Amino acid sequence: MRRRHAPRTTTLPPAAAPAAPPPEPAPAPPEQMAPPEPVTPPAARLPVTDPDELEREAGVARLFELHYSSMLRLAVLLGADDPENVVAEAYYQIYRRWRKLKDVAAAEAYLRSTVCNLTRMRIRHLQVARRLSENPPDETVASAENTALLRDDQRVLIDALQQLPTRQREALVLRHWLGLKESEIAAAMGITCGSVKTHTSRGIAALTQAMEARR
Known part of the structure; x- marks a missing residue:
């Protein structure tokens, strides 16, 4: 009589547990931001003193x-x-x-x-x-x-003075009204001292003649 063998049972290895998901990376620490540089107010603009x-x-x-x-x-x-x-x-x-x-x-x-x-x-x-x-021309209103x-000044003298040639009038005014020296008169008129003497002499002669004619 045959010996009955117990049926073989195939033992399966236990099912592998599902792999755990990889750990999430830890959040990076907040970046250390450099503090903002202080804003320097613009300097007050002072007027340039040259x-x-x-x-x-x-x-x-x-x-x-x-x-x-x-x-x-x-x-x-x-x-x-x-x-x-x-x-x-x-x-x-x-x-x-x-x-x-x-x-x-x-x-x-x-x-x-x-x-x-x-x-x-x-x-x-x-x-x-x-x-x-x-x-x-209309008369100039002073x-x-x-x-x-x-x-x-005497009006008669001024009127006579205005009738003189320009150079003679300048020489007389600079000499007798401002009391300038011949060198200063020459510099002001842009002429030589000799020319100053000439214009002054002629101006006095012309002015004297004009004043005598008005008397």
């Missing part, structure tokens, strides 16, 4: 205080119809050229010369304009300031 510019402004202002009245009187006596504008232009020109001047004395001499030149140019311009004009300046 020593040369300050010196020029102070020098011209001082020159204005000392010589404006005499320069205005000079322009009036030389026959300028708008002496205030002539003197204002002279101060503007000396302001522009201040750095080229050596000292205050040179600035005063340049100012006188500029007033003379500007007045001479103004008179020539008026003479040309009057010759080209068909109608006679400003109150001009009238006040002329009241100090």
Whole structure:
């Protein structure tokens, strides 16, 4: 009789457990950001103080205080119809050229010369304009300031002075009204000392003759 064998049972290995998911990476620590640089407020803008510019402004202002009245009187006596504008232009020109001047004395001499030149140019311009004009020029109305300046002098003398040639009038005004030396007059008029003597002598002779004729 056959021995019955018990049926073989195949033992399966236990099922492998599902693999655990890989661990999630730990969150990176927040990046260490550098603190913002402090914002420096812009410096207050101060006006530029140029020593040369300050010196020029102070020098011209001082020159204005000392010589404006005499320069205005000079322009009036030389026959300028708008002496205030002539003197204002002279101060503007000396302001522009201040750095080229050596000292205050040179600035005063340049100012006188500029007033003379500007007045001479103004008179020539008026003479040309009057010759080209068909109608006679209207009589110039003197400003109150001009009238006040002329009241100090004899009107007859001033009228006679205005009738002199330009160079003779300049020489007499610079010599006898401003009391300048011949060298200073020569510098102001742009001529030689010998020419100053000539214009002064001829001017006195012409002025004397004109005054005698008015008596």
